Amino acid sequence: MQNIFNRIKSIYDNEGLSLNVYKSYRGEKGAGFYLEKNNLRVGGVSIGEMEINLLCKIVKKLKSKYTYNIGVAFGVSTLSFALASENNFVIAIDNFSENNQGDPNYVKNIASKVLSTLNNVNLFIGVSPVDNEICLNNIDTKLSIVFIDGEHTDEAATLDFRGTIPYIDEKSVIIWHDIDKIPKTFENEILYTSFFDTKIKLSTWGRIGIYLNSSHNKSLLNLLNNYHE
Numbered sequence: 001m002q003n004i005f006n007r008i009k010s011i012y013d014n015e016g017l018s019l020n021v022y023k024s025y026r027g028e029k030g031a032g033f034y035l036e037k038n039n040l041r042v043g044g045v046s047i048g049e050m051e052i053n054l055l056c057k058i059v060k061k062l063k064s065k066y067t068y069n070i071g072v073a074f075g076v077s078t079l080s081f082a083l084a085s086e087n088n089f090v091i092a093i094d095n096f097s098e099n100n101q102g103d104p105n106y107v108k109n110i111a112s113k114v115l116s117t118l119n120n121v122n123l124f125i126g127v128s129p130v131d132n133e134i135c136l137n138n139i140d141t142k143l144s145i146v147f148i149d150g151e152h153t154d155e156a157a158t159l160d161f162r163g164t165i166p167y168i169d170e171k172s173v174i175i176w177h178d179i180d181k182i183p184k185t186f187e188n189e190i191l192y193t194s195f196f197d198t199k200i201k202l203s204t205w206g207r208i209g210i211y212l213n214s215s216h217n218k219s220l221l222n223l224l225n226n227y228h229e
Contacts, residue, residue: 004052004053004056004080004083004084005049005052005053007079007083008052008076008079008080008083011079011114011117012035012114015110015113015114016037017035017036017037017042017110018035018036018037019033019034019035019076020033020034020035020036021033022034022045022048031048031049031205032045032046032047032048032205032206033045033046033047033048033049033076034046035074035110042074042106042107042110043073043074043106043107043110044073046073046074046076046077047076047077047080047149047177047205047206048204048205048206050204050205051077051080051177051204051205051206051208052076052077052080054202054204054208054227055077055080055081055084055147055175056080056081056083056084057223058145058173058175058220058223059081059084059085059088059145060084060085061219061220061223062144062145062173062217062220063085063087063144064081064084064085064087064088064144064145065087065088065089065141065144066088066089066090066091066139066141066142066143066144066145067081067088067089067090067091067143067144067145067146067147068091068092068093068135068136068143068145068146068147068164068167069081069090069091069092069093069147069149070093070094070128070146070147070148070149070150070160070164071093071094071147071148071149071150071151071177072092072093072094072096072111072115072123073094073107073111074107074110074111074114075092075110075111075114075115077147077149077177078090078092078111078115078121078123079114079115079118081145081147082115082118082120082121083118086119086120087120088120088144089120089121089122090120090121090122091122091124091135091136091139092115092121092122092123092124093123093124093125093126093127093128093131093132093135094108094111094123094125094126094150095125095126095127096108096111096125108125111123122135128150128159128160128163129159129160129162129163129164132163132164132167136167139167142167142168142169142171142172143164143167143168143172144171144172144173145172145173145174145175146161146164146167146168146172146173146174146175147175147177148160148161148174148175148176148177149176149177149178149206152178152181152182153181153182154182154183154184154185157176157182157185157186158185158189161174161185161189161192162189162192165192165193168195169195170195170196170213170215170216171213171216171217172195173210173211173212173217173220174196174210174211174212175208175209175210176208176209176210176211177206177207177208178206178207179201179207179208179209180207181207186199186209187199189211190211195211195213196211196212196213197213197214197215198211198212198213198214198221199211200212200221200224200225202224202227210224
């Protein structure tokens with residue numbers, strides 16, 4: 001998957017942005033990335049290279065058709081999903097409420113520009129789950145993947161997950177980022193729907209957690225149970 005990471009890096013390079021490794025702490029495997037422009041940091045910290053590789057492997061294993069990416073920031077996770085397969089259409093949503101460089105539109109403009117380079121991405125400026133119907137009204141099958149990486153509170157993450165239930169089924173896979181920040185939601189929400197019977201925690205940079213149905217996703221379950229970098 002190194003080629004996909006290099007493609008992501010080059011997309012930002014073309015916009016005069018440097019994708020730099022954030023310092024590792026607490027024993028994480030790998031590290032996230034931050035953007036730098038003119039020696040100034042832009043926005044927060046993204047998923048790391050290990051997570052980029054994992055997301056790409058999941059897309060390929062599922063032969064994903066539609067991915068719903070809740071929480072975009074400057075776009076690394078969205079790019080990962082989209083570059084993993086040109087047949088995977090990524091619907092991404094973020095309200096870009098973070099204020100950066102004194103301009104509330106700064107990160108939004110970066111994300112809009114880099115994501116517009118790909119034909120299989122549709123970026124919505126909005127709020128999950130309020131705007132889910134607008135974002136997802138044109139899909140013709142259930143979502144293959146939901147990636148929840150929005151506001152990292154139990155209340156917000158619960159709403160994000162429950163808002164996608166009309167658009168998922170037993171074949172869908174839910175990927176949660178930063179589950180250490182939303183422990184109650186991740187542990188309890190699997191009980192809210194009969195779609196999923198398995199939850200998995202991975203020791204990645206941002207503590208990825210996954211819900212899946214073991215009967216419908218045996219090959220993915222095997223990959224995840226044996227996953228390491």
